[in-house]
Amino acid sequence: MHLLGNAAEWCDDVYIAGHLDSENAPGVNRWNVVRGGSYLDPPSRIRVTSRSNCRPEGAPHVGFRMAIVAEGL
Numbered sequence: 001m002h003l004l005g006n007a008a009e010w011c012d013d014v015y016i017a018g019h020l021d022s023e024n025a026p027g028v029n030r031w032n033v034v035r036g037g038s039y040l041d042p043p044s045r046i047r048v049t050s051r052s053n054c055r056p057e058g059a060p061h062v063g064f065r066m067a068i069v070a071e072g073l
Helices: none
Strands: 008-012 032-035 052-053
Touching: 008 052
Parallel strands: none
Antiparallel strands: 008 032, 032 052
16 A cells, blocks of 8 residues: 555665666666655656665655564464
């Protein structure tokens, strides 16, 4: 719920080049993956499958989600 549009999601995974990326592209194999889209992205990029990367210091339109494992469920 509410996965898109407010802030893109910073992930713990390191960004690996996809089929359209070069191994020399900025951040490949160094920066973290960013999923989804934010209010700054054009509508075509605001989707759950959107994937990019972000500098380690972050950006104002990138956030993260807290996940808690509930015992006994």
